[in-house]
Amino acid sequence: MSNEHAAPADIAGAAGLSRPAPSTWGARNAHDPTAVRDDDGVYWLFSTDADADGPLRASGAQIRRSEDLVSWEFVGCALDGVPGPAREHAGAEGLWAPDVVRVETAAGTEWRMYYSVSSFGSRTSAIGLAVAPHPSGPWEDRGIVVATDHERDGHNAIDAQLVIDGDRHHLVYGSFFGGLHVFEVDPVTGFALDAHGPGEPASSLGTLIARRPTSVDTAIEGPYVIPRPGGGWALVVSYDSLVNTYHVRVALADDLYGPYVDHEGREMTDLEADPEAVGLTVLASHRLEGAERGVLAPGHASVLTEEGHQLLVHHTRFAETPREHEVQVRRLVWTQGGWPLVSVQTWAGARENDDESTWPADAAELAGEWEIVDYSGPTQEVVPSRRVRVGAAELEGLVAHGSGRFTRDGDVPVDAVVFPAWDAVRACATLSFAARGPEGTVVVGTRVG
Structure with missing residues (x-):
């Protein structure tokens, strides 16, 4: 019953x-x-x-x-x-x-x-x-x-x-x-x-x-x-x-x-x-x-x-x-390389943007200050986020595939998805990303400036 x-x-x-x-x-x-x-x-x-x-x-x-x-x-x-x-x-x-x-x-x-x-x-x-x-x-x-x-x-x-x-x-x-x-x-x-x-x-x-x-x-x-x-x-x-x-x-x-x-x-x-x-x-x-x-x-x-x-x-x-x-x-999200990654921001319902044609299509759009979390550390720790500044040097070699997908080969490989998100802490729309980086570690983040 x-x-x-x-x-x-x-x-x-x-x-x-x-x-x-x-x-x-x-x-x-x-x-x-x-x-x-x-x-x-x-x-x-x-x-x-x-x-x-x-x-x-x-x-x-x-x-x-x-x-x-x-x-x-x-x-x-x-x-x-x-x-x-x-x-x-x-x-x-x-x-x-x-x-x-x-x-x-x-x-x-x-x-x-x-x-x-x-x-x-x-x-x-x-x-x-x-x-x-x-x-x-x-x-x-x-x-x-x-x-x-x-x-x-x-x-x-x-x-x-x-x-x-x-x-x-x-x-x-x-x-x-x-x-x-x-x-x-x-x-x-x-x-x-x-x-x-x-x-x-x-x-x-x-x-x-x-x-x-x-x-x-x-x-x-x-x-x-x-x-x-x-x-x-x-x-x-x-x-x-x-x-x-x-x-x-x-x-x-x-x-x-x-x-x-x-x-x-x-x-x-x-x-x-x-x-x-x-x-x-x-x-x-x-x-x-x-x-x-x-x-x-x-x-x-x-x-x-x-x-x-x-x-x-x-x-x-x-x-x-x-x-x-x-x-x-x-x-x-799925990277260009076919890996499923997860947003660091929680889902915000109607505030979310599913139109992938509007997601970043040019690496230059990714410049700015980002708050990131790196999952390569010990899982028994609550890993604190940190801020990084992304400029031309960090974006060099990135290849855009459309719909927010970016990759880079070489010594510092990247397989990333960048997408619109709602920053729950700051209560504002922004960009978020999830990326498989060097040595296969996953880094996620939110643009804050």
């Missing part, structure tokens, strides 16, 4: 708690988020059952709605608690990391939610499937799609994403332990093609696409795969501890099933390479000058693709209040 119409204030009252009512949360307490848009242009955000103020007051995958991806309203939970089969398998109190996708079936539009159940540190986990005619519900549980057992399996069945590639569907999943995997799904049922029967769990773990060694606690999770412009795929993943060192990295592949390689050609399954170096860091802890809060441990990202733009939807904590977390949205 769906409780999407339940009043959040009633939930808080029924629990007898004096904590802030969920109706006041807005973006707060959204963890492991994914966003979709309905036919009326309303955005729906689904996230892990989480409450930084104390024990859960309700469970079943949190739902929020928004008109602009900036302001969020908590509207309840998709399901009335943890569905029976999943609860019996994992003993979970809440649902984690729901992924919601629109699927066209012979009967019409169906929204599918792949949710996770588990407990911290355990491989006794499951990914279940629920369906609804609309993101607001009512949601109906269909059962377990893939399950793992701590004593039997080396991998962990949580953090699912459904990838639709033409007529074929695939489920990407995994967290820590044995790494990330992918297997094919029946587009009609939403269950694994290799399941022993209708509604039965997958019979195999699928194909390994990424992992990390025990020296870094096998810390990789939250996979999200997106198609690259012109062909191939990009894997977006989160590394390290969600408490303070969490951050987002990417890798590329020609085939959905891998191998995924980073900017130096290292495979994401390589356990011999430096585990701190594999993967290209595109978002990590940082502090912008004048900002009220420093961004701490951003990660577990999904990607919302719409006409004119793609957006990275993720949660973050804050340097001043590390227990608190909320959803943030940032523009995702």
Whole structure:
């Protein structure tokens, strides 16, 4: 049964708690988020059952709605608690990391939610499937799609994403332990093609696409795969501890099933390479000058693709209040070299400019003073921004490709995108950039003068 119409204030009252009512949360307490848009242009955000103020007051995958991806309203939970089969398998109190996708079936539009159940540190986990005619519900549980057992399996069945590639569907999943995997799904049922029967769990773990060694606690999770412009795929993943060192990295592949390689050609399954170096860091802890809060441990990202733009939807904590977390949205851009990078500025809704024909087309337009963040440093630090002056010497050799894309070969290579953005600190329109620079490190920034 769906409780999407339940009043959040009633939930808080029924629990007898004096904590802030969920109706006041807005973006707060959204963890492991994914966003979709309905036919009326309303955005729906689904996230892990989480409450930084104390024990859960309700469970079943949190739902929020928004008109602009900036302001969020908590509207309840998709399901009335943890569905029976999943609860019996994992003993979970809440649902984690729901992924919601629109699927066209012979009967019409169906929204599918792949949710996770588990407990911290355990491989006794499951990914279940629920369906609804609309993101607001009512949601109906269909059962377990893939399950793992701590004593039997080396991998962990949580953090699912459904990838639709033409007529074929695939489920990407995994967290820590044995790494990330992918297997094919029946587009009609939403269950694994290799399941022993209708509604039965997958019979195999699928194909390994990424992992990390025990020296870094096998810390990789939250996979999200997106198609690259012109062909191939990009894997977006989160590394390290969600408490303070969490951050987002990417890798590329020609085939959905891998191998995924980073900017130096290292495979994401390589356990011999430096585990701190594999993967290209595109978002990590940082502090912008004048900002009220420093961004701490951003990660577990999904990607919302719409006409004119793609957006990275993720949660973050804050340097001043590390227990608190909320959803943030940032523009995702593709460099001329085909790498997905992320804006340092959060999405500003109607203030954003998607018309790429107006984005900088001449290197001379980039001269000025910029506030930049360099992601090459240690991820356990909240990296402070710094200012740099860009003049003719710094712009020498840059080749413009149109639509804000610039490259440079040679000793100081650059693969960058420069685009209009809204400076949230200074409350003004400006330019922002994201660039893959020397030695593959990513630098992002905002023009301030």
